[in-house]
Amino acid sequence: MSEKNDARNTTEVGEPISRRKVLAWLTTMGLFGSAIVTVFSNLVFIKPRATYGQPMRFSIGTPDEFPPGTRIALGTQKIAVIREGDKMAAISTTCTHLGCIVGVADTGFACPCHGSRYDQDGNVTGGPAPKALPWFELSLAPNGELEVDKSKEIKAGKWFTV
């Protein structure tokens, strides 16, 4: 009984902290730290390392398949291929607003979800879209087929000449 009281008194006057207090503090920190580590590892777990999405770089066929005047949407690749004379471009058809697929018309692009509208070159002309539709890099592969690289955005109006 008296020992207990003594121990309590020593902590109160600022003597060396009791063993019990240090252990309690370490345990608390340990449990708290473990909880953080657990949450973090779970986040790491649910973040996939490999994805099954489409390749960013793909072939769309030879230039002959797109005669001058073409404005055509390639659905699965989510791009529009445009050819005016010998100039070609690949413009994204994913709306910059919330990711719906915009419709392709001769006058430009229109999004059915929230009403964003773009002109023929993908510049915003109306609606909530925050920025223009990106243009992707086009190149000619050695086998004569056009290749689009969706990981490389280029400046709007930078046509590819075939």
Next chain:
Amino acid sequence: MVYRMSDTSQTKNILSVIRNMPAAVWSSVFRHNLPHTDLGRSQTSFTNFFLHMHPVKVHKNTLRPWFTMGLGLISLFLFLILTVTGVLLMFYYVPSTTQAYDRMLDLRGSVAFGDFLRNMHRWSAHGMVAAVFLHMCRVFFTGSYKKPREFNWVLGVGLFLLTLFLSFTGYLLPWDQLAFWAITVGTAIAGYAPVFGEQIRFLLLGDTTVGQEALLRFYVLHVAVLPIAMVTMIAIHFWRIRKDGGLSRPVASDIVVDPAPPQELALPGAINLIEKKRYGVQGVVRGPFTKVGNVPDNSVYSYPNLLLAELFVLILTIFGVLAVSYFFNAPLEEPVNVLHPPNPAKAPWYFLGLQEMVSYSAFWGGVGIPAIEVLILFLVPYFDRAQKGIGLWFSRERLLANTLFGTFVVVNIVLIIIGTFFRGQNWEFVSPF
């Protein structure tokens, strides 16, 4: 020991054990017969697992149908219906982009009661969103979120958000056009969240595009993660109702009892005697609820008064869901076409207000304003602390608060009406008339 039994008495003994067994089993499960006394009514509430969440006695104000309109109960019962029908649907559903839609058609064509169960599940979900929202309006307009019920309001707002997430993750599962474009737009909105937006979007989708991984993730959220969170929060919500002193009620509805006969107070050192009388066997409960002795009050026994009221709401809810599910089929749009969103691509009605706001600005409509709204809702009981007009509908003393909240409700309803009826192709303004 001179205790010996003849064969016949042993046989008799065994026979009587067998004869008494049903009664013994019954009385071990149900400790009391149907009660006919006040003591029995108390014991019934106390000793039955399913009833013990009820108080033994309940205030008459709580039982006034037009005070609560049973909206909280309706929400709970709809959630129970959703759980049962949801588990049944899981027997036939496959969260696969190639199979999910076919499974919907199977429910319609080749599963007994399949379409009916899907109808019940879908309409109950719509009903639950409405019931939870109306319940929130009831609690606000009766000033029931005030001290000591502030935290239960916070839990309630959380439950409302969970209800919305559950319904959102649910209508993605059929993998029809609505599902695909809703998941596309919904996760794109998440992508606009500050700092971690893109990471959140990637975690939700499990991929850079909407596909199989996303469907699986939303399925797991819908059938495991969110329901578990929901059940836990419902349990705390109900527990807090009891611990916060039952439902709110106007001060005038309590009978004021003369606190103590003067001769008892005359004893030195016994001043607090009467106060102490309120500490009942359950420990300290806020509010004048746990009492010792027969103080006159406005409460009645939960058995049968509260139970009958609950049974009535349950029957009404089930009847409503069955009727709607019988007459209306749950919507199922065309199978996913990743090339063409439907035009216009509309979410279910309760998200059309959000969709209308998003059509002005993705960040402000989808993230900024909703986040501010939710934050304000969470903090309402800590802003508005005056202990006035509690337990009364549209109390004049709460005119300002009720007007502000009423405006919030009306604005959201107007946005939903615009989104539903006044938006056509390419989300352009059209007149329905």
